[in-house]
Amino acid sequence: MDYYSNQISRLIEELSALPGIGSKSATRLAFHIINMKEAEVKRLAETLVEAKKNVKYCKECYTLTDDDLCPICKSSKRDHQTIMVVEHTRDLAAYEKTGKYEGVYHVLHGAISPMLGIGPEDIKLKELIKRLEGDIKEVIIATNSSLEGETTAMYISKLIKPTGIKVSRIASGVPVGGDLEYIDEVTLLRALEGRTSL
Numbered sequence: 001m002d003y004y005s006n007q008i009s010r011l012i013e014e015l016s017a018l019p020g021i022g023s024k025s026a027t028r029l030a031f032h033i034i035n036m037k038e039a040e041v042k043r044l045a046e047t048l049v050e051a052k053k054n055v056k057y058c059k060e061c062y063t064l065t066d067d068d069l070c071p072i073c074k075s076s077k078r079d080h081q082t083i084m085v086v087e088h089t090r091d092l093a094a095y096e097k098t099g100k101y102e103g104v105y106h107v108l109h110g111a112i113s114p115m116l117g118i119g120p121e122d123i124k125l126k127e128l129i130k131r132l133e134g135d136i137k138e139v140i141i142a143t144n145s146s147l148e149g150e151t152t153a154m155y156i157s158k159l160i161k162p163t164g165i166k167v168s169r170i171a172s173g174v175p176v177g178g179d180l181e182y183i184d185e186v187t188l189l190r191a192l193e194g195r196t197s198l
Contacts, residue, residue, distance in 0.1 A: 007032070045094065060106045060131070062124045063089045072096075079103045081137040085128060085156060087144055089113050090181035095142065098189045100145070111148035112155055118148075120155060129159060138166040140195055144179055155190055168195040 004012070008030060016026035033041060051139070057063070060069040061083075065071075072078055072092075082103030092105045096143050108123040139160055143149035153169055160167045170191040180188065 034130070042083065061105045062109065062127060063092055063105060077102075082137055082140065083128075083131065083136060083138070084140040084142050086142050086180065087149065087152070088181070091142065091144075091179075094180045094185075094188055097190070098185045098192070100189055101192060103138075104146065107150070108143070111143055111152040113148040113151070123152075124160070125156070128156070132163060132165060133159065136165050138168065138170050140170065140192070142170045142192075166197065168197050170195045 004022055011030040011033065012023070015029050016023050018026075021029070026168055033044070033142045036044075051066075054066045055064050056066070058065045058073055059068050060073040061070060063070050065070070067074075079102050083088060083106050084092075084095065084101065085106045086095070087108050087110060091106055092107060093107075095101050106124070106128045108125065108128070110118055110123040112118060112120055112123065128139075138157070141153040141156055145150045157167050159171075171193070
């Protein structure tokens with residue numbers, strides 16, 4: 001038996017389809033939204049539609065942005081000769097929170113996973129190799145410490161080593177199996193400072 005009207009049930013169903021939102025959280029969010037002022041709900045809906053319409057890949061690092069180049073790639077204060085390779089934009093954000101990394105990034109949007117049918121051509125590796133044609137001194141591989149992350153790190157290392165560019169891997173202050181977005185800034189900073197050559 002349905003406890004809620006069709007509109008409320010549909011709202012709960014849509015919200016519970018979001019990652020990490022179970023039925024209890026979806027119900028709580030649905031009632032919060034219903035109790036918001038109409039202008040606030042419109043602003044939320046417009047923001048969602050605008051973000052979906054305008055957010056795209058940065059032409060240089062492939063993070064998500066609403067401009068051709070993200071603020072990091074645009075910045076003249078960043079070290080454009082050092083590239084940190086991460087799996088997702090969330091990982092970039094995690095490192096930015098440390099406030100200590102001054103280079104730029106490259107976002108792969110995934111990791112190599114033969115079991116899931118994800119190969120090197122399915123992530124932004126060609127784009128990374130193209131960037132290395134410029135004046136690059138170091139590539140820091142900051143993929144997750146999962147099997148997929150390690151596989152991707154080794155693959156990238158083998159591609160880059162023949163170019164003479166220094167390749168390093170973040171230190172294992174990041175626990176094996178841990179996702180970067182959930183790790184505190186101190187651990188991330190320790191992992192960055194303790195990186196090793198590959």
